[in-house]
Amino acid sequence: MKQSQFFIFQALNELRQIASIPENMSEGKIESPKRELLQEQLMDSIANGHKALIFANYLNAVELIGQSLDKEGIDFVSMTGATRNRQQLVDKFQNDPNCKAFVMTLKTGGTGLNLTAADTIFIFDPWWNVAAENQAIDRAHRMGQENKVLAYKLITQDTIEEKILKLQQVKKELFDNVIGTDNSSVKALSEDDIDYILG
Numbered sequence: 614m615k616q617s618q619f620f621i622f623q624a625l626n627e628l629r630q631i632a633s634i635p636e637n638m639s640e641g642k643i644e645s646p647k648r649e650l651l652q653e654q655l656m657d658s659i660a661n662g663h664k665a666l667i668f669a670n671y672l673n674a675v676e677l678i679g680q681s682l683d684k685e686g687i688d689f690v691s692m693t694g695a696t697r698n699r700q701q702l703v704d705k706f707q708n709d710p711n712c713k714a715f716v717m718t719l720k721t722g723g724t725g726l727n728l729t730a731a732d733t734i735f736i737f738d739p740w741w742n743v744a745a746e747n748q749a750i751d752r753a754h755r756m757g758q759e760n761k762v763l764a765y766k767l768i769t770q771d772t773i774e775e776k777i778l779k780l781q782q783v784k785k786e787l788f789d790n791v792i793g794t795d796n797s798s799v800k801a802l803s804e805d806d807i808d809y810i811l812g
Contacts, residue, residue: 625773632772633738634674645677647767651735652681654765658733659687659713664706666728668719668749669737678716678737689714692721699726706730719749728752732760737767739777743785 627638635643651667658665669675675691682689688711690702706715707730715728719740731753740746746766753762768774 628773629738629777630671632769632774633669634671634677636677637671637673647737647769648677648681651678651737651767652685654735655682655687655714656685663733664712664731665714665733665735666731666749666753667714667716667735667737668746669716670719670740671738672718674737675716675718682714682716687714688712689716691716693718694721696721703728719745726752732762734762734764735767736764739766739768739774739781741777743781 630637633647634645636645655665655667667678669678672693675693679689679691688709690706690712692699692702692715696702702715703726706712706728715731719736734750734753736746736749750762750764766778768778
């Protein structure tokens, strides 16, 4: 397992791209149905006067989502780890009523940004670490937020994304059981559960 770690990670990464942005793995021959769904949801959200944050893991996803927004004539800003004028983009999104969407990589959006103009959030593809997703969602939950914030996670059915989500839920349940004050919850842990936690 240790010797194969790199290859396992590479395979999982490729499976995630197939589930999320198959354009990447098919030289553009297969279009992402998830991107189509995002576009529909986003258009509906914007039509109802909302501003949205869209988080993706892959640079190609940020680029392709941007192309879709351009096609629909939606004014937006985008940011990745290579972006230099971050504050300028944040100011435009926060203050320009015509700028309806902010597309960024999850890691970029997870640190130090205040984006309270948004009240709708889309996680385009799931991240292994739930805390990273929560940190990104918190960009819209800062001081000064006056609206309820709705967050959507887009998951492609019957793919590795669905398995990641289930694994996250299992880990959360195990974590809740372990730190719960009720002794019976610890007794409910099986040997496999203990192996899973310690393994």
